[in-house]
Amino acid sequence: MANSLLAFFTLMDNQGGVVVKDAPKFDLDLYIQNYKGRTRFDRLFLIGRSSVPLCVDALKAAIAEAKRGRDTQRYKEAVECLRIAAPSEPEANLDMAWLDNQERVNQIETNRLLTELKGYKNNLIKESIRMGNEDLGKHYESIGDLNAAAEAYSKMRPDASTVKQFIDVGKHLVRVSVQRREWGMVGAHLSKMGGAQSAEDEKALQPYVKIAQGIALIGQEKYLAAAHSFLAAEPTAPSSTYSDLASPNDVAIYGGLLALAFMDRTDLQSQVLDNPRFRSFLELEPHIRRAIAQFVSGRYSACIAILESYRADYLLDIYLQKHIPHIYAQIRSKCIVQYLVPFSCVSLETMTKAFGIPDQPIEDELAEMIQSGALQARINTIDKVIPCLTPRNSRPPLTFLKYVTTKATNSRVQMQESALQAAENYERQALDRLRRIGLAAADLELKGPKKMGGHGFANQPEYLMEETLG
Structure with a gap:
């Protein structure tokens, strides 16, 4: 089996997949119980294709989940992966009896629902037409025809007449859009749901809207907006209302990680x-x-250590997997910058102890941060100083590195500029007060400028004030 697993993950790596060699901290059976609907298979299948320790168990669970549904294509894909990873497993062989029977049942059900819907349209009964389209959309979704499912759900909207029906239409379309990874459409469907709600409905639906919106924003790489969306989700609604998208644990992870990276x-x-x-x-x-x-307490190395211990878990999440390298790099860069803020000079030995990664010199990472502009500092050698603003196309020499020196601001210049600005403001305010005192002593009234007209000129208050003072 070891050779088969090696061949399988070599294939996944060649196809651009993510291979996670470390075992995650979650229990697979308990983890998958937090979800319902088609996302259960999606998560199991991703774990099976990515996690070396959980590969076989996850793929076998995915096959069992597929056989509980109607999507034969998913079943074939899961069996094919298991056949490569563990050909000796009984589940690695296609169950042709189940497969042929399910495809036949799917076709019969499709024809039946289309016939019923045609009859409802001939009778012009709006509620029956709406329910017919809903049943047809659910059927298409269950067999994996997401394009047809989205079309059927969209046809429900003209026949919807109550708030609940509008919300149901929106949820169906949001769910299908998430599965198709059409993140822009998720936001469009959520906005239509919001326009159809009353105040009470909006409060009850708020967690679903915020969580779905946050997932879509992650997919669009709008990380800060996604963090705000997750942070605003109300915890009062039962998790079953959004378990086809995410779990409460996911909300904590998504919101916390994104906030830590971008706030x-x-x-x-x-x-x-x-x-x-x-x-x-x-x-x-x-x-x-x-x-x-x-x-927040300034213990940056401890923060990074906690996150690194859970990296394998997050790399197995269907929404976070492709974004984790960028999010973790942002958090690490942020910690390094904040660590250097109080110091004017820090030894590389200290930096290595705080942020060092085995077999990866800290000098390379600092040099990249300096070149990208993320870190305002410079790396000193024994005989020369490397400027902090080096050209992007030239890499500074990294031999005999001893210190990292932060780019300090000139406090004396700042103080002088601040003092001059304060003096100018004081002089301006004093002159204004003297003018007002002069006007009051001369018993004059200051009026606003008149509009230009005829041969006259607008009265300028400055002229009046200068004459009074003179």
Whole structure:
């Protein structure tokens, strides 16, 4: 089996997939119980194609999940993966009896639903037409024809007459759009749901809308907006209302990671740690709260260590997998920058102890940060100083590196500029007060400028004030 697994993950790597060699911290059976609908197969199949330790178990669970449904194509894909990874497993062989029977049943059900819908349209009964399109859309979705499912669900909207029916249409379309990874369409369908809600319906639906919106924003790489969306989700609604998209644990992970990567220290304290709504989600993932608290407290290496211990878990998430390298790099860069803020000079030995990665010199990472503009500092050698603003196309020499020197601001120049600005403001205010005193002493009234007209000229207050003072 070892050779088969090696061949399978070599194939996945060649196809551009993510291969996770470390075992995640979650239990597969308990993890998948948090979800319902087609996302269960999606998550199991992704874990099976990505996790070396969980590959066989996840693929076998995915095959079992596919056989509980109607999507024969998914079943074939899962069996094919297991055949390459573990050909000796009984599930690695196609169950042709089940496959032929399910395809026949699917075709019969499709014809039946189309016939019923045609009859409803001939009778011109709006409610029956709406329900017929809904049943047809659910059937198409269950067999994996997502394009036909989206079309059937869209045809429900003209015949919807109540708020609940409009919301159901929106949820169906959002779910299909998420499966098709059409992130822009998710936002469009959510906005239409919002326009059809009353105040009570909006409150009940708020968590679903915020979570679906956050997932779509992650897909569009709008990370800060996604963080705000997750942080705003109300924890009052039961998780079953959005378990076809995510779990409460996912909300804590998505919101916490994105906030840590793209919010400053003040916002992390006020909008995450002190947020009473999001605190209910954070209690489900206490390590996320600890990581954020460590960053806010200035313990940056401890923050990074916590996140690194859970990297394998997040690389197996269907929405986070492709974004984790960028999110983690952003958090790490942010920690390094904040670590250097109080110092004018830090030894590379200290930096290596705090942020070092085995077999990866810290000098290379610092040089890249300096070149990209993320870090305002410079790396000193024994005999020369490397400027902090080096050209992007030239890499600074990295031999005999001893210190990292932050780019300090000229405090004396700043103080002088501030003093001059304060003096100018004081002089301007003093002159204005003297003019007003002069006007009051001369018993004159200051009026606004008149509109230009005829041969006259507008009265300028400055002229009047100068004459009074003279």
